Amino acid sequence: MTLQIHNLAKHYGSTPVFANVSLDVVPGEFVAIVGESGVGKSTLLNCMAGLDHWDQGTVQLEGVDVGALNEDQRALLRREKVGFVFQAFHVLPHLDVMQNVALPLMLLGQDYADRVQAMLEAVGLGALGARLPQQLSGGQLQRVAIARALVHNPRLLLADEPTGNLDPSTAALVMQALVQQCRAHGTSLVLVTHSAAATEKADRVLHLDTDGLSQP
Numbered sequence: 001m002t003l004q005i006h007n008l009a010k011h012y013g014s015t016p017v018f019a020n021v022s023l024d025v026v027p028g029e030f031v032a033i034v035g036e037s038g039v040g041k042s043t044l045l046n047c048m049a050g051l052d053h054w055d056q057g058t059v060q061l062e063g064v065d066v067g068a069l070n071e072d073q074r075a076l077l078r079r080e081k082v083g084f085v086f087q088a089f090h091v092l093p094h095l096d097v098m099q100n101v102a103l104p105l106m107l108l109g110q111d112y113a114d115r116v117q118a119m120l121e122a123v124g125l126g127a128l129g130a131r132l133p134q135q136l137s138g139g140q141l142q143r144v145a146i147a148r149a150l151v152h153n154p155r156l157l158l159a160d161e162p163t164g165n166l167d168p169s170t171a172a173l174v175m176q177a178l179v180q181q182c183r184a185h186g187t188s189l190v191l192v193t194h195s196a197a198a199t200e201k202a203d204r205v206l207h208l209d210t211d212g213l214s215q216p
């Protein structure tokens with residue numbers, strides 16, 4: 001199992017965000033999570049990556065109990081096993097496209113030249129490696145983020161509203177690249193979104209509300 005969440009509950013102070021969240025994600029599966037604004041979708045995604053703390057329940061990533069790890073151990077697990085794609089792209093402006101995509105491999109101390117170029121070609125950016133982010137369109141920037149998120153072959157990719165800043169046709173191309181690359185790498189994908197179009201290729205669509213995840 002790539003991800004196992006059991007009975008997760010989270011509060012901010014005395015305000016409950018969600019409770020009773022349980023989810024199993026198998027290798028290569030694409031799960032989309034939808035739900036009203038403010039219901040805790042981003043918070044749940046952050047808990048999956050051990051970036052946020054929860055009050056009750058367990059999160060296991062590839063069989064590792066994330067709640068039992070200290071911050072350094074969580075960071076290491078994340079670096080090896082998880083990739084992220086966010087709405088706001090989060091590419092580093094002073095690094096060129098190749099350097100941005102190489103970052104996860106550099107942090108892991110792995111060889112990157114061939115792998116980065118292959119990843120850029122896979123998302124249709126093979127000729128743009130030397131460009132700076134400011135010289136790219138929104139759709140191209142998000143494809144850089146996808147290449148960077150998958151370059152180290154993580155087991156789980158967490159995508160938080162990855163098409164939120166894109167027009168519908170660019171959004172469709174970005175989702176196609178995201179799903180295609182996850183499938184090609186056997187990477188499980190958990191996507192949080194408001195976009196019905198973005199959920200189209202999902203194996204499962206789940207609805208988050210204050211009392212957990214359910215089929216919509």
Ligand SMILES: Nc1ncnc2c1ncn2[C@@H]1O[C@H](COP(=O)(O)OP(=O)(O)OP(=O)(O)O)[C@@H](O)[C@H]1O
Pocket residue numbers: 012017035036037038039040041042043044
């Ligand atoms: N650091 C924080 N301190 C207190 N409350 C917070 C904090 N971060 C988020 N919240 C609250 O927790 C709830 C869940 O936020 P979250 O961003 O996870 O929701 P979401 O479902 O992803 O929303 P959206 O769809 O609008 O992005 C919201 O009510 C938000 O106001």
